[in-house]
Amino acid sequence: MAVHDLELDLGALLERNPALQIPRDEYNINVTSNEGGRLTPAELTDEIAAFPGAGQPAHLYFHLPLCNYICHFCNYVKRLVPRGKEDSSLRLWQDLLIEESRRWLDRFGWVSGARIDSFYIGGGTAALLLNSADTITPLVEHVRRHYQLTDGAEFNIEGNPENFTRDNLALARDLGFNRFSLGVQSLQDEVNEFTKRRHTAEESLSAVRNLLDTGCPFNVDMMFGLPYQTPESVRADLTAFTELGVPTITIYRLRNADRAEMGIGNRAVWNNPAVRDRLIQQGYFPDLTATYAMRQAAVEVLLDHDYYPSPCGWWSRPGTYEGGNIPQTSKNKWEHYDTMIAHGPGAYGWLTGDGAEFVQTHNDTDISGYVRYMQTQPDLPLAYGRRLDGHKAIGTALGFNFKANQPIVLDRYKRQFGADLLETEPFASAFADLIDRKLVEVIDGGAALKPTLDGEALHEEIIYHYFHQRISLSDAPVCRR
Template sequence: MSTIISQLQLPGKQAPKLNALPPLSLYIHIPWCLKKCPYCDFNSHAVRTGIDIDEKAYVSALIRDLESTLPHVWGRRLISIFFGGGTPSLFSAATIDTLLTAIKTLFPLEPGAEVTLEANPGTFEAEKFAAYRDAGINRLSIGIQSFNSDHLRSLGRSHDGQDAIKAIEIAQKNFDNINLDLMYALPGQNINDAGNDIKTACAFGVSHLSVYHLTLEPNTLFYRFPPVLPSDEQSAAMQEMIEQTLTSHQYLHYETSAFSQRGRVAQHNMNYWLFGDYLGIGAGAHSKISFETQIMRQMRYKQPQEYIEKAALAGAGSETTVQSRQTLSNNDRCFEFMMNALRLTGGFESALFQERTGLPISIVMPQLDEAEQRCLITRDHRHIRPTHLGKRFLNDLLQLFLSDSLEYSPKSTGNGKA
């Protein structure tokens, strides 16, 4: 991003400072799946027939990786833990218990910290998920995608509609905090099909729903061989219908693709969207870690076997699993904060911008002025939020913060309208 816009400079090239470090979350990536879905661009690898995942070797690598990064986050408390993938529910409950025990030995957890495990319907067993709960998982995220078996086949999923329903029923016997992932604008889907999926999900009364528009991402089978998808007009109608249906069922639309019952927003994802810190371990995992005068991004080696081999060489303070590092420029801080926080339908407190970036909100005042003139945001001296138009044209709103007109001067630090 720093190559797109000119570099912001503080007086005397002084680095901006954070007065306090943001909350910290932990992400653990489990990269294996039963099969690779044709739309998926995540770092996931299909389990080969007859070859078992070496859970023990991978868990050892995760723990060594975590130990090696401790000097960067020493003494900081975790507000959430997220096991993502891939399909983390391919791992045994005993393995998840081992990992959580190691994590709690190395890190203090905030009281009531959210601990999420991603799962797919094809991996559900009643006893296994009771054991996950006993190990310390307190939130389950289930990759349903659709309840329509024909659409699930078109997506290359390993489960059908009945498997999806059975999975939710098992989950509800063991967890009271459950997210369902759903997708719309699927091959061959019409607005009635999308409506049936949403109504079925609502009938279960789970605490959280994530509803995503299917997109054709590079490096996926769907990108190389595109299926016939609903038109933009049909997709927009589906989105409008989904939002109205969920509102009528008392779900709060608090982020672009996220809906929750009151008081049940995803703590882990909220920390992302509010430009908090997250430590990512596992093959291909990403991290964002703040220090007083710099904000650093990291990416782990993507191939599982290479990651395991690199982790074997790690020692305290020796992060051999890290493939790439980047220190965020001032431009990066501005854009990435807005890229995340403007996804929230309620927006953000203006003071949070300086708290999380170290930069005064006035540095982006021309961009905020233009966004307001174009009716993409509404704001007062305390709060900034996207309008309905801004939410519909979020990419246009974010593009403003990639311009080359960001400037800093000592006179721009006043408490003007933001």
């Protein structure tokens, strides 16, 4: 779809696609499938042990669940750093993450032989680890010593503006970090104050300038649909970042999803029905018309400055990354759906490879329970797993591929699953509908499919409705190679 054919009005686009209308407070979905046969920790351990992952590409993730403050919209696994105990808390989590990693390495021989193309420390506020070389260095040295890192592997760490000082970034660069993720959300101080983010606009801009000076790619996370935001303020925020030359800007609509209910997070303050209903009654949340206008303002600025989304929602300047202008982490996790080895409380990953069946791994989301288990038990802190096969496996792979906003290569699905996406049900009718609605286009002479910019705008809804529902839950005969 050409840019001039893009429907910038998200409300109008949803009116043309009523099946994709999902209210803000009912949006309990994720690209990760919530379907599939459930596995006990013992069954999951056996699956991990039997997985032939040596020599295969993989992504490595460590989750640090600590924050200096809790944002009221945040539904990830996190807790406050105990006051006056930051150093000891960070040392504890450094030890716990290394220990969980060591248990995987000791039990599963393939882990040390997997080809790690990308490494990411998330949270929480992962960049708290940069406050001291004593807490971050042992973790990085463990990874370099025990995992098979590919040449030029992408090393990522995420944090807030106050974490990315010049000294902290110098330490990160010395340790080999070559990509960063900065959570800003808004340059309006009243927005950040209301959501309980403790940084100012000037601190955010200072962090951006520090990151630009590293010469490394990084993304700035921005939200729209928050209290006190307007289309004009969102436009001003995006203009400030594009004119500074930020390499990648991610834009997210406020979704009051209850990740605890999905088994992959904690409840946000705004997930509490009493709190949410009170804020709604008091008129703090922008209405849908204003929220859609905010996204339109953001996208207009990004297009005017030649940014393009890949993955969906991640808008990058041309030439920021090699191979489709997409970060390596996103290529591993989403475009290729490579194996993801995930450590820490609430961390979830998957075992994929070239087979037609996948296994999800889910750690305990209870932070205190995770700590007790790691300190008293010798096994892995697994909560459960899921086995995805048949249409569930194909629907999940398609959802991640779509999220990457990279070509959905038809031969890949024929080779891996025996699925002809344009001829076999339930895929053919789903993609025919998406193509007819101009949400997907055929590219490369009929060899691949790709989201249009309208499809990118509705990627979350499309993944849920078409891939998780129509395809994953279809009772059509399962494809066989």
